[in-house]
Amino acid sequence: MSTTVESQPRKTSRSRRNPEETRSSILVAARIEFAAKGLNGARVDQIANRACANKQLVYYYFGSKDALYKAALEETYAEIRALERKLDLSTLPPREAMVRLIDFSLDYLNEHREFIRMLSDENALGAPHVRGSEFALKTNSPLLDLIAETLERGFAEGTFRTGIDPLELYVSIAGMTFFYFANGLTLSAIFGRDLSRAEAIASYREHIVKLTLDGLAPD
Amino acid sequence: MSTTVESQPRKTSRSRRNPEETRSSILVAARIEFAAKGLNGARVDQIANRACANKQLVYYYFGSKDALYKAALEETYAEIRALERKLDLSTLPPREAMVRLIDFSLDYLNEHREFIRMLSDENALGAPHVRGSEFALKTNSPLLDLIAETLERGFAEGTFRTGIDPLELYVSIAGMTFFYFANGLTLSAIFGRDLSRAEAIASYREHIVKLTLDGLAPD
Amino acid sequence: MSTTVESQPRKTSRSRRNPEETRSSILVAARIEFAAKGLNGARVDQIANRACANKQLVYYYFGSKDALYKAALEETYAEIRALERKLDLSTLPPREAMVRLIDFSLDYLNEHREFIRMLSDENALGAPHVRGSEFALKTNSPLLDLIAETLERGFAEGTFRTGIDPLELYVSIAGMTFFYFANGLTLSAIFGRDLSRAEAIASYREHIVKLTLDGLAPD
Amino acid sequence: MSTTVESQPRKTSRSRRNPEETRSSILVAARIEFAAKGLNGARVDQIANRACANKQLVYYYFGSKDALYKAALEETYAEIRALERKLDLSTLPPREAMVRLIDFSLDYLNEHREFIRMLSDENALGAPHVRGSEFALKTNSPLLDLIAETLERGFAEGTFRTGIDPLELYVSIAGMTFFYFANGLTLSAIFGRDLSRAEAIASYREHIVKLTLDGLAPD
DNA sequence: AATGAATGAGTATTCATTCAT
DNA sequence: GATGAATGAATACTCATTCAT
Numbered sequence: 001m002s003t004t005v006e007s008q009p010r011k012t013s014r015s016r017r018n019p020e021e022t023r024s025s026i027l028v029a030a031r032i033e034f035a036a037k038g039l040n041g042a043r044v045d046q047i048a049n050r051a052c053a054n055k056q057l058v059y060y061y062f063g064s065k066d067a068l069y070k071a072a073l074e075e076t077y078a079e080i081r082a083l084e085r086k087l088d089l090s091t092l093p094p095r096e097a098m099v100r101l102i103d104f105s106l107d108y109l110n111e112h113r114e115f116i117r118m119l120s121d122e123n124a125l126g127a128p129h130v131r132g133s134e135f136a137l138k139t140n141s142p143l144l145d146l147i148a149e150t151l152e153r154g155f156a157e158g159t160f161r162t163g164i165d166p167l168e169l170y171v172s173i174a175g176m177t178f179f180y181f182a183n184g185l186t187l188s189a190i191f192g193r194d195l196s197r198a199e200a201i202a203s204y205r206e207h208i209v210k211l212t213l214d215g216l217a218p219d
Numbered sequence: 220m221s222t223t224v225e226s227q228p229r230k231t232s233r234s235r236r237n238p239e240e241t242r243s244s245i246l247v248a249a250r251i252e253f254a255a256k257g258l259n260g261a262r263v264d265q266i267a268n269r270a271c272a273n274k275q276l277v278y279y280y281f282g283s284k285d286a287l288y289k290a291a292l293e294e295t296y297a298e299i300r301a302l303e304r305k306l307d308l309s310t311l312p313p314r315e316a317m318v319r320l321i322d323f324s325l326d327y328l329n330e331h332r333e334f335i336r337m338l339s340d341e342n343a344l345g346a347p348h349v350r351g352s353e354f355a356l357k358t359n360s361p362l363l364d365l366i367a368e369t370l371e372r373g374f375a376e377g378t379f380r381t382g383i384d385p386l387e388l389y390v391s392i393a394g395m396t397f398f399y400f401a402n403g404l405t406l407s408a409i410f411g412r413d414l415s416r417a418e419a420i421a422s423y424r425e426h427i428v429k430l431t432l433d434g435l436a437p438d
Numbered sequence: 439m440s441t442t443v444e445s446q447p448r449k450t451s452r453s454r455r456n457p458e459e460t461r462s463s464i465l466v467a468a469r470i471e472f473a474a475k476g477l478n479g480a481r482v483d484q485i486a487n488r489a490c491a492n493k494q495l496v497y498y499y500f501g502s503k504d505a506l507y508k509a510a511l512e513e514t515y516a517e518i519r520a521l522e523r524k525l526d527l528s529t530l531p532p533r534e535a536m537v538r539l540i541d542f543s544l545d546y547l548n549e550h551r552e553f554i555r556m557l558s559d560e561n562a563l564g565a566p567h568v569r570g571s572e573f574a575l576k577t578n579s580p581l582l583d584l585i586a587e588t589l590e591r592g593f594a595e596g597t598f599r600t601g602i603d604p605l606e607l608y609v610s611i612a613g614m615t616f617f618y619f620a621n622g623l624t625l626s627a628i629f630g631r632d633l634s635r636a637e638a639i640a641s642y643r644e645h646i647v648k649l650t651l652d653g654l655a656p657d
Numbered sequence: 658m659s660t661t662v663e664s665q666p667r668k669t670s671r672s673r674r675n676p677e678e679t680r681s682s683i684l685v686a687a688r689i690e691f692a693a694k695g696l697n698g699a700r701v702d703q704i705a706n707r708a709c710a711n712k713q714l715v716y717y718y719f720g721s722k723d724a725l726y727k728a729a730l731e732e733t734y735a736e737i738r739a740l741e742r743k744l745d746l747s748t749l750p751p752r753e754a755m756v757r758l759i760d761f762s763l764d765y766l767n768e769h770r771e772f773i774r775m776l777s778d779e780n781a782l783g784a785p786h787v788r789g790s791e792f793a794l795k796t797n798s799p800l801l802d803l804i805a806e807t808l809e810r811g812f813a814e815g816t817f818r819t820g821i822d823p824l825e826l827y828v829s830i831a832g833m834t835f836f837y838f839a840n841g842l843t844l845s846a847i848f849g850r851d852l853s854r855a856e857a858i859a860s861y862r863e864h865i866v867k868l869t870l871d872g873l874a875p876d
Numbered sequence: 877a878a879t880g881a882a883t884g885a886g887t888a889t890t891c892a893t894t895c896a897t
Numbered sequence: 898g899a900t901g902a903a904t905g906a907a908t909a910c911t912c913a914t915t916c917a918t
Contacts, residue, residue, distance in 0.1 A: 019877065038343055040259035044913060054879055056915085065913065119402060120339045124257055127404035139409055167410055168426040172395045178402070179394030183338060185346035190355050191363065191386055207387040215430030236896065238902065263888060273904055275890085284888065455917060457881065476781055478697035482909060492883055494911080503909065557840060558777045562695055565842035574847050582848065605848055606864040610833045616840070617832030621776060623784035628793050629801065629824055645825040649872030676898070701892060711900055713894085722892065 023061045026051040030058075030072045035114030038121040039069050070129040076118050077139040083108065089146045094154030098216065099209055101147070105177040106205055116182045143170060154216065161218040169216075176208045242280045245270040249277075249291045254333030257340040258288050289348040295337050296358040302327065308365045313373030317435065318428055320366070324396040325424055335401045362389060373435065380437040388435075395427045461499045464489040468496075468510045473552030476559040477507050508567040514556050515577040521546065527584045532592030533651060539585070540647055543615040548639065554620045581608060592654065599656040607654075614646045680718045683708040687715075687729045692771030695778040696726050727786040733775050734796035740765065746803045751811030755873065756866055758804070762834040763862055773839045800827060811873065818875040826873075833865045 029050035033042045044065050048055040062068040087104055089097040109116060122130060129135070147166040154160030180187075184195045194200065248270035252261045263284050267274040281287040306323055308316040328335060341349055348354065366385040373379030399406075403414045413419065467489035471480045482503050486493040500506040525542055527535040547554060560568060567573070585604040592598030618625075622633045632638065686708035690699040701722050705712045719725040744761055746754040766773060779787060786792070804823040811817030837844075841852045851857065 022877080038257070038259065040257065043911095055913090056879065057877085059914070060877080117343055119405065120343055123402050123404050124336050124339055124343075127408060130405045130408045135408070141409065144410065165422070165426065167412060168423050171399055171406065171414075171423065172427055172430060175395040175398030176391045177394070178398050180390055182401075183342050183397070185342050186338060186349045187390065189346060189349045190358055190360065192355065193386060195390075203384070204387050204390065207384065208391055211391060211430060211434030214434045214436065217433065236902065241902080262886095264886095274888085275904065276902080278889065279902075455881065460881080476695070476697065478695065481907090483907095493909090494883065495881080497910065498881075555781055557843065558781055561840050561842050562774055562777055562781075565846060568843045568846045574849065577847055579847065603860070603864065605850060606861050609837055609844065609852075609861065610865055610868060613834070613836030614829045614832040616836050618828055620839075621780050621831075621835070623780050624776060624787045625828065627784060627787045628796055628798065630793060631824060633828075641822070642825050642828065645822065646829055649829060649868060652872045652874065653868030655871065679898085700890095712892090713900065714898080716893070717898075 022051075022053060022057060026053055026058055026061060026068075027071060027075060030068050031076060031114065031118075034069055034072050034121075035076075035117045038117065039066075039125060042069075044068075066129075070135075073118055073122060073129050074135065074138060076115055080108065080112075080115060081139055081141055084141060084143050084146075087143075087146065089150050090153075094150050094157060094159050095213060097150045098154075098212060101150075102173055102177070102205070102209055102212060105173055106180075106201070106208075109177050109181045110201065113181065116178065119178075120182060151216075158218065160216045164216065169212075173208070173212060176211075180204060241270075241272060241276060245272055245277055245280055245287075246290060246294060249287050250295060250333065250337075253288055253291050253340075254295075254336045257336065258285075258344060261288075263287075285348075289354075292337055292341060292348055293354065293357060295334055299327065299331075299334060300358055300360055303360060303362050303365075306362075306365065308369050309372075313369050313376060313378050314432060316369045317373075317431060320369075321392055321396070321428055321431060322424070324392055325399075325420070325427075328396050328400045329420065332400060335397065338397075339401060370435075377437065379435045383435065388431075392427070392431060395430075399423060460489075460491060460495060464491055464496055464499055464506075465509060465513060468500075468506050469514060469552065469556075472507055472510050472559070473514075473555045476555065477503075477563060480507075482506075504567075508573075511556055511560060511567050512573065512576060514553055518546065518550075518553060519577055519579055522579060522581050522584075525581075525584065527588050528591075532588050532595060532597050535588045536592075536650060536654065537647055539588075540611055540615070540643070540650060543611055544618075544639070544643055544646075547615050547619045551619060554616065557616075558620060589654075596656065598654045602654065611646070611650060614649075618642060679708075679710060679714060683710055683715055683718055683725075684728060684732060687725050688733060688771065688775075691726055691729050691778075692733075692774045695774065696723075696782060699726075701725075723786075727792075730775055730779060730786050731792065731795060733772055737765065737769075737772060738796055738798055741798060741800050741803075744800075744803065746807050747810075751807050751814060751816050752870060754807045755811075755869060758807075759830055759834070759862070759866055759869060762830055763837075763858070763865075766834050766838045767858065770838065773835065776835075777839060808873075815875065817873045821873065826869075830865070830869060833868075837861060 026047065029047045030042075032050065033047045037043075042065075044055055044058055047068070048058050051058075058065075058068060062071060083104075087100070089100060092100055144166050147170055151160055151164050151166060151169070155162050180195065180201075188195045195204075245266065248266045248268075249261075251269065252266045256262075261284075263274055263277055266287070267277050270277075277284075277287060281290060302323075306319070308319060311319055363385045366389055370379055370383055370385060370388070374381050399414065399420075407414045414423075464485065467485045467487075468480075470488065471485045475481075480503075482493055482496055485506070486496050489496075496503075496506060500509060521542075525538070527538060530538055582604045585608055589598055589602055589604060589607070593600050618633065618639075626633045633642070683704065686704045686706075687699075689707065690704045694700075699722075701712055701715055704725070705715050708715075715722075715725060719728060740761075744757070746757060749757055801823045804827055808817055808821050808823060808826070812819050837852065837858075844850075845852045852861075
């Protein structure tokens with residue numbers, strides 16, 4: 001469950017005089033560095049290094065470390081939104097759709113710890129980069145609509161109860177999955193049980209699937 | 220929901236030549252500073268300032284910034300464990316006990332955002348301070364036993380189903396509450412709904428109480 | 439015989455944007471500072487100041503105080519080796535060659551007290567910078583070969599005896615000259631005779647020339 | 658040939674309320690620390706620690722780090738002077754007396770590297786502690802008189818030539834021995850020959866004995 | 877578009893020394 | 898005499914950022 005990234009400058013060659021590629025490789029490097037060390041811990045030098053660019057180029061393309069962080073954050077969000085858009089819940093029966101949503105959340109976070117780190121970091125800093133209208137618009141999620149539609153279908157067929165707020169449901173599912181990975185290291189240490197093992201994750205999945213489906217079921 | 224702490228040196232007088240008090244005031248200042256800015260962002264200068272001590276005293280008493288961070292983390296954990304110990308779940312009927320547990324979790328995190336920040340930060344850093352046997356022992360939680368006992372009582376009286384893992388239940392509850400506050404800023408920004416309002420919290424409480432109790436109920 | 443260097447920042451202008459010159463001026467400043475105060479006593483600030491650079495440039499070019507010290511030490515050695523290489527002993531009759539060697543040693547140390555200081559300091563510290571193969575190779579001295587060849591020529595013409603180890607001869611000559619200047623201050627103070635006066639040096643020269651030549655003569 | 662001293666606080670108990678002993682144990686500790694690390698490198702904390710005293714006592718008894726250094730230097734000198742006083746050269750035939758002197762110098766320095774370090778350090782610093790009349794008087798050496806008397810006896814019996822300055826002879830002998838040990842580490846490293854081995858020392862001894870005796874012999 | 881050189885303001889840490897008891 | 902607590906002034910080193918080419 002370690003998230004440490006060794007600071008190998010990974011100097012794979014990058015073609016000269018290709019602005020688009022240069023910008024892109026800086027952004028990729030930035031995402032890795034920020035995800036691994038946070039805004040404060042990340043080093044512009046390392047980012048430039050990893051991107052096989054020089055420090056000045058970082059400023060040329062992004063203006064400041066902070067702006068670069070924001071760009072990295074936006075890309076990270078964009079990525080997850082793109083995946084969410086592919087999550088075709090409407091073709092599945094409501095209960096299966098909900099399970100699919102949980103699995104997606106669990107799998108994505110398990111495989112993209114960097115998203116956790118960036119999200120935690122941004123909030124710890126007071127979320128200064130997310131505030132502002134453009135950001136919210138850019139990262140506008142289709143998920144809430146998907147959930148709402150699924151809940152309605154479930155209610156219609158009698159498998160879900162009414163009165164469930166899609167955002168609250170989303171937050172509770174995201175919370176259960178996010179927390180598991182976000183705080184897995186301290187949880188494992190303090191409770192003496194390795195939560196990063198595949199079986200532990202599978203078992204926990206069963207637990208939250210049951211909790212959610214039962215919680216959604218009509219009385 | 221802002222967690223920023225203005226860097227006012229808050230120079231309230233501190234009696235001289237009182238080692239116990241000096242040490243303590245440094246630790247208090249450290250907890251505030253670390254909670255607000257994280258390990259990387261915190262400034263030893265600020266801590267000393269806030270404690271009305273000088274920087275060297277910090278080193279005199281704690282040795283290093285890192286050791287001070289660990290001490291702050293331990294105290295933070297100790298505090299929550301002390302509260303958990305007071306949580307007398309065994310005198311309540313199982314379902315009420317579970318609600319009590321959720322309320323405690325929600326209220327504590329709502330009122331102690333600094334705990335969230337320290338926990339997130341420690342995990343982001345790879346939990347280097349929590350690893351190691353002494354820490355786990357020191358912060359050994361009574362909560363798992365309380366939950367296990369409650370689950371058993373609930374099963375005995377027929378309100379809870381069997382086969383529920385106390386740790387998994389704890390993680391899911393903690394996740395739902397922790398995530399709400401930990402990532403509240405970005406959630407509010409992106410979904411355009413202020414989650415820090417009291418009514419929003421109350422509504423979310425109802426949601427997770429329902430989810431949990433229904434999830435625990437026998438089929 | 440004073441070696442103290444006043445800490446005048448000696449801000450003689452240095453052309454901007456000239457990396458070669460910048461690096462070089464830092465190294466020059468470092469040699470002065472290290473020679474005057476030793477590794478421990480030297481201040482990076484002072485070095486930067488004297489080089490009309492700022493502190494960070496020192497790190498930009500040399501990485502650390504220690505690495506800078508090593509670079510200064512290497513240059514110091516390189517300089518003396520370059521001079522030794524010019525010492526054309528092979529064109530002189532053996533006895534004159536030996537006198538030439540003594541004179542060179544005496545004159546060089548007299549005029550380059552900084553070499554004495556750096557050598558003493560390095561040894562006092564346990565010679566950590568000199569250890570390692572590259573250093574030895576870089577500073578490989580031609581002197582031993584020169585001495586060996588001179589001894590052979592002297593033996594051939596009957597002025598020197600056989601069985602003399604070049605390294606031991608070198609060490610004894612270097613010892614007599616080095617110690618005179620290295621410890622001149624305490625010697626002068628304790629024995630109440632100023633050894634830094636030109637006549638004192640001249641007289642001592644006669645003494646060691648005689649000692650050496652007689653010591654080398656066949657029985 | 659290493660002179661590094663591990664910083665074990667060597668906390669052997671020391672009887673309380675015994676001023677003489679306290680002062681003495683501080684001085685002993687100071688000599689070890691200064692000899693190992695020099696004036697700049699030595700730490701008052703370490704000295705106090707090693708002496709099982711507290712830092713304030715160091716100041717109580719010696720006033721300052723510098724004064725303590727001077728006291729340590731004086732004791733070091735006093736010790737060698739005491740040994741020199743026991744060197745009964747006058748009972749030996751002149752040539753044997755001279756050999757005895759060389760052996761003494763070689764052996765003492767070999768066994769007391771700390772003397773080398775302190776002497777080098779003091780000179781490197783510009784000998785500020787040795788300057789001043791009291792120091793010279795306190796450490797007044799009998800050696801020059803012993804050498805002068807030996808030279809006279811040698812001249813009288815025809816084994817030594819005339820015109821030899823006792824101080825110059827002393828400096829040359831001390832130089833050959835001192836330099837060997839003082840700079841042994843760099844010499845060994847650069848010339849690739851371990852000068853600290855007993856055989857190497859024995860061989861060098863023969864060399865300087867021969868050099869000296871031949872140099873003193875009449876033409 | 878790209879680069880290496882240069883900079884100011886910080887940042888944890890150290891250390892000799894003094895104060896109060 | 899002896900001790901722990903307290904302090905100011907340094908000190909090596911870092912880092913985001915800008916300049917000049």
